Amino acid sequence: MATLVQYLQYLLNGITLGSIYALIALGYTMVYGILKFINFAHGDILMVGAYTGLLTYTALLGDSTNPVWMLTAFFIAMLVSMAFCAALGMFIERVAYKPLRSANRLAPLLSAIGVSFILSNGAAWIFGAQSRRFPYPFDDTPIVIAGLSITPHQILTIVVSVVMMVVLTLFVNRTRMGKAMRATSLDQSTSELMGIDVNRIISMTFAIGSALAAVGGILCSFDFRVYASMGTMTGLKAFVAAVIGGIGNIQGAMIGGLLLGVLESIGAPLLGIPSALRDTIAFAALIIILLVRPEGILGKNEREKV
Amino acid sequence: MLNFFQLIIIYAGIYALMAIGQNCITGNTGMLSLCHAGFFCIGSYATAIICKTFGLPFWFSLPVAALASGIVGFLIGVPTLRLKGDYLCIATLGLGEIIRNIATNVNPVGMMSVPRAQLFGYQFSSRNKFTFILLIWFFVLIAYILFRQLAHSRLGRAMVAVREDEVAAASNGINVTKYKIGAFTLGAAVGGTAGCFATAYTLTVQPSSFTFMVSVMVLCMVVLGGMGNLLGVILGAFIIEFISYFPQLVGLSSVIPAQASQIIYGLVLVVMMICRPQGILGRDKYRYGDPRSTFSKLRDAVKSRKGGEVKA
Amino acid sequence: MRILETQQVSKIFGGVVAVNKVDFNVEQGLVNGLIGPNGAGKTTLFNQITGMDVPTSGKIIFDGRDITGLPAWKISRYGIARTFQNIRLYCDLTVVENVMMGLHFKVGAEPFRGRFVQAVKSYFNARSENRELYEKALSWLEFFNLEGLKDEFARNLPYGNQRELEIARAMASGPKIIFLDEPAAGMNPAETEHLMGIINRIREHGVTVVLIEHDMKLVMNICDNITVLSFGQKIAEGTPEQIRTNPEVIEAYLGKEDD
Numbered sequence: 001m002a003t004l005v006q007y008l009q010y011l012l013n014g015i016t017l018g019s020i021y022a023l024i025a026l027g028y029t030m031v032y033g034i035l036k037f038i039n040f041a042h043g044d045i046l047m048v049g050a051y052t053g054l055l056t057y058t059a060l061l062g063d064s065t066n067p068v069w070m071l072t073a074f075f076i077a078m079l080v081s082m083a084f085c086a087a088l089g090m091f092i093e094r095v096a097y098k099p100l101r102s103a104n105r106l107a108p109l110l111s112a113i114g115v116s117f118i119l120s121n122g123a124a125w126i127f128g129a130q131s132r133r134f135p136y137p138f139d140d141t142p143i144v145i146a147g148l149s150i151t152p153h154q155i156l157t158i159v160v161s162v163v164m165m166v167v168l169t170l171f172v173n174r175t176r177m178g179k180a181m182r183a184t185s186l187d188q189s190t191s192e193l194m195g196i197d198v199n200r201i202i203s204m205t206f207a208i209g210s211a212l213a214a215v216g217g218i219l220c221s222f223d224f225r226v227y228a229s230m231g232t233m234t235g236l237k238a239f240v241a242a243v244i245g246g247i248g249n250i251q252g253a254m255i256g257g258l259l260l261g262v263l264e265s266i267g268a269p270l271l272g273i274p275s276a277l278r279d280t281i282a283f284a285a286l287i288i289i290l291l292v293r294p295e296g297i298l299g300k301n302e303r304e305k306v
Numbered sequence: 307m308l309n310f311f312q313l314i315i316i317y318a319g320i321y322a323l324m325a326i327g328q329n330c331i332t333g334n335t336g337m338l339s340l341c342h343a344g345f346f347c348i349g350s351y352a353t354a355i356i357c358k359t360f361g362l363p364f365w366f367s368l369p370v371a372a373l374a375s376g377i378v379g380f381l382i383g384v385p386t387l388r389l390k391g392d393y394l395c396i397a398t399l400g401l402g403e404i405i406r407n408i409a410t411n412v413n414p415v416g417m418m419s420v421p422r423a424q425l426f427g428y429q430f431s432s433r434n435k436f437t438f439i440l441l442i443w444f445f446v447l448i449a450y451i452l453f454r455q456l457a458h459s460r461l462g463r464a465m466v467a468v469r470e471d472e473v474a475a476a477s478n479g480i481n482v483t484k485y486k487i488g489a490f491t492l493g494a495a496v497g498g499t500a501g502c503f504a505t506a507y508t509l510t511v512q513p514s515s516f517t518f519m520v521s522v523m524v525l526c527m528v529v530l531g532g533m534g535n536l537l538g539v540i541l542g543a544f545i546i547e548f549i550s551y552f553p554q555l556v557g558l559s560s561v562i563p564a565q566a567s568q569i570i571y572g573l574v575l576v577v578m579m580i581c582r583p584q585g586i587l588g589r590d591k592y593r594y595g596d597p598r599s600t601f602s603k604l605r606d607a608v609k610s611r612k613g614g615e616v617k618a
Numbered sequence: 619m620r621i622l623e624t625q626q627v628s629k630i631f632g633g634v635v636a637v638n639k640v641d642f643n644v645e646q647g648l649v650n651g652l653i654g655p656n657g658a659g660k661t662t663l664f665n666q667i668t669g670m671d672v673p674t675s676g677k678i679i680f681d682g683r684d685i686t687g688l689p690a691w692k693i694s695r696y697g698i699a700r701t702f703q704n705i706r707l708y709c710d711l712t713v714v715e716n717v718m719m720g721l722h723f724k725v726g727a728e729p730f731r732g733r734f735v736q737a738v739k740s741y742f743n744a745r746s747e748n749r750e751l752y753e754k755a756l757s758w759l760e761f762f763n764l765e766g767l768k769d770e771f772a773r774n775l776p777y778g779n780q781r782e783l784e785i786a787r788a789m790a791s792g793p794k795i796i797f798l799d800e801p802a803a804g805m806n807p808a809e810t811e812h813l814m815g816i817i818n819r820i821r822e823h824g825v826t827v828v829l830i831e832h833d834m835k836l837v838m839n840i841c842d843n844i845t846v847l848s849f850g851q852k853i854a855e856g857t858p859e860q861i862r863t864n865p866e867v868i869e870a871y872l873g874k875e876d877d
Contacts, residue, residue, distance in 0.1 A: 032392075036392075037392070038392055038395070038396070095576075096576050096579075096580075099580045100579055100580065100583075103579070103583055104583070105391060105392070106338060106529075107579045107583045108579070109338070109392070109395070110525070110526070110529055110575055110579050111575060111576045111579040111580070113522055113525075113526075113572075113575060114571075114572040114573065114574070114575030114576040114579070115572065115576060116572070117522075117568055117569065117571060117572030117575070118569050118572035118573060118576075119572075121565035121566075121568040121569045121572065122565070122569055124565045125563050125565040125566070125569070232518065236399070236403070236518075239396065240396070240400065243393070243396060274411060276407075276410075276411050277407060277408070277411055279403060279404075279407045280403075280404045280407045280408060282400075283400030283401070283403050283404050283407075284400075284404065286396065286397065286400045287385075287386065287397050287400055287401065290386070290389055290393055290396070290397050291385055291386070291388075291389075294389060294393055455741065455744060456741065458744055458748070459740050459741050459744035459747070459748070460722060460725060460737075460740040460744070460747060460748075460751070461737055461740060461741060463715065463718060463719060463722070464719070464722055466708070466711065467708055467719045467722070470708035470709060470710060470711065471706050471707075471708060471709075473670065473690075473702070473706055474702070474706040474707070474708065475691075475719070476669070476670075476689070476690035476691045476694070477668065477670075477690055477691075477694055477699070477700050477702075477706075477788075478691075478694060478719050478720050478722050478723075478787065478791060479691050479694035479695045479722055479723035479729075479791060480691055480719075480722055480723070481689075481691045482691065589710065
């Protein structure tokens with residue numbers, strides 16, 4: 001039986017993991033909110049973001065060991081990666097999803113699976129099957145407070161995620177663009193009649209979602225390393241988080257992400273099962289929530305009208 | 307070269323069985339399921355356990371594999387099939403991952419050197435690929451005939467009704483839940499038999515090989531060939547397997563990286579969805595103006611040939 | 619004779635009372651109209667009777683049998699068929715296949731007992747069974763003058779034919795009652811006239827008709843008795859003559875006169 005401190009430690013690790021899930025889940029949920037389809041390629045955009053970040057960071061850093069420049073270079077790399085992924089996301093939408101907007105619901109989903117294959121295998125081709133370590137941009141010695149150890153990269157992860165989520169919430173709730181986005185997700189054709197350029201909003205949604213995925217990809221590569229298929233499992237888990245929170249709902253994705261992270265971290269020791277079964281816990285949570293409350297924690301229940 | 311060609315035919319056969327199962331679920335009944343890798347896994351393990359651990363003959367493991375994955379399919383189906391579309395897709399995906407996750411944890415090293423399948427003292431070995439081709443395609447043919455008969459019967463039509471409109475189907479007295487669970491269980495059982503043949507061929511079971519990608523590949527076969535069209539689905543299995551072994555087939559596996567085939571396959575999916583979403587062969591065109599099933603056509607054909615011989 | 623009656627049936631969605639303690643009676647062999655302004659709860663009542671919705675309270679008795687809250691497929695097998703306000707055909711199937719679906723559970727005598735055995739039999743006798751169903755479906759298409767379109771895909775049919783096909787599919791299931799949810803919606807006068815003929819022929823066929831409709835001319839001409847709903851409540855019931863002159867009905871439709 002684990003002690004209270006150990007549980008607090010699991011909780012802390014869970015929150016770190018969960019905030020990454022939340023960032024990635026936002027992309028899924030925003031796209032689902034507007035286009036009503038699961039963007040399976042989202043997980044692979046995360047991987048592209050991690051690679052772009054890693055390459056930019058190592059290129060910028062060179063041989064420098066200056067701590068200030070290390071941190072600056074890290075943030076520059078993050079911005080570069082966000083921009084690149086935003087562009088990639090918009091490009092993918094234009095090429096692979098836009099022609100399918102009027103097709104049946106299966107078509108874009110399968111197209112997304114195709115894109116996911118292209119991205120993950122393309123990366124495996126270019127970068128090889130070897131996984132790479134993302135170097136910490138600072139000294140990652142854990143800080144121990146009352147038996148609870150917290151590493152600087154965990155602090156960074158939580159801070160960056162919180163900042164991103166606050167910015168996104170403000171953007172969606174306060175700006176004209178954000179309002180247009182919410183309107184489009186409620187009713188596409190009416191928003192079009194109200195003079196909203198729906199195509200632009202959809203592009204924008206993909207750009208924002210992909211940029212957030214890039215951040216999520218960089219942050220999770222501290223713990224999981226960078227490799228071509230890293231996006232598959234993380235992406236799936238983030239999707240689970242989005243569903244748990246209520247797909248299409250931005251606050252829901254954040255709550256769902258945190259909840260899933262914590263559940264995964266605490267679940268195994270709490271139930272006394274090997275931690276290798278944490279994926280099972282995540283998916284079991286998904287199935288339970290789908291059966292008990294299919295619309296998720298914050299989702300609206302949409303009944304089919306007869 | 308010939309060797310690889312035979313390999314493609316064998317794997318196409320194994321995957322054709324999987325695709326026939328997936329077609330029953332997705333093509334006919336319209337449920338987007340992504341856990342065929344899980345059924346494949348259960349079928350493979352069932353065979354390995356029956357043949358190796360219990361030392362029973364392969365032919366005994368075949369129905370056990372079908373039954374085991376059918377039962378798992380049923381157990382998965384009962385709670386999840388009330389979910390619709392995307393949600394069902396995620397739930398089944400999650401269940402497929404759970405099956406693999408449990409398999410990797412219970413049996414991380416997999417199972418090696420499973421005894422070979424035998425028929426009247428003949429051993430099916432991977433060295434003689436030709437007999438294996440006969441074995442696997444014989445069962446593909448059986449599955450084809452059985453499922454074609456199903457598709458063209460009242461039951462198959464009810465499945466299609468469920469795919470087209472669940473509310474209307476219920477108003478026509480069709481018990482939607484029962485048909486969904488039935489189709490799911492059947493599809494799962496066929497997926498299990500595919501796993502059984504895969505084990506009989508490779509004689510090993512690797513728990514890490516039953517990834518989500520396998521499920522996606524099977525779904526691709528169904529989509530590529532034409533949903534609900536059995537011949538199309540088998541064609542799809544051929545094409546996908548051909549693409550994955552193409553580099554080895556032309557002897558360029560050292561030049562073309564292994565990922566190339568997977569990239570092509572992603573491209574195929576995207577292009578197909580945009581240009582021809584109904585698949586290569588499209589929907590099954592069956593006209594009730596001539597309501598004769600393949601089964602009976604075959605029977606008639608055999609009869610008339612026999613009749614001819616007698617006369618001669 | 620009453621073939622179907624609802625006893626104090628209510629439906630509450632969240633805080634909204636869509637149907638409020640309605641006693642709706644259907645007389646056998648007649649055309650029963652159900653009218654009322656938009657949002658009066660007509661379709662909700664239909665959905666509850668046909669099993670698409672479960673009543674919050676109250677009872678539904680059909681043919682002496684309590685069918686409250688049974689699943690739609692079961693109710694359908696007892697002999698209640700319906701059409702939908704927004705047409706629900708099997709779009710990717712042909713016209714004749716659509717009607718064959720209506721015949722789905724007519725195979726075998728009993729609607730419930732021995733269905734599994736029936737299913738196995740159907741599987742092995744698909745050919746002869748298909749031929750039989752096909753013939754039956756064709757005769758229903760002839761009944762509705764649709765036989766010329768039998769191999770068209772349902773999605774390609776003109777709107778009016780789609781409505782007719784939906785009625786044909788419902789009739790194929792051999793119901794005791796058929797519920798028609800706004801069958802004349804979106805039809806021009808000529809098509810409505812044609813529909814009226816169809817409804818009359820259904821009645822002559824011995825099937826009770828329940829009709830939701832906004833087209834007053836159609837309702838007044840064809841219905842034998844009419845029930846009026848307003849804001850979820852039954853406000854009147856009677857012959858077309860009685861309804862036409864009922865002050866409450868006039869008020870529900872036109873609003874209260876200012877003094």
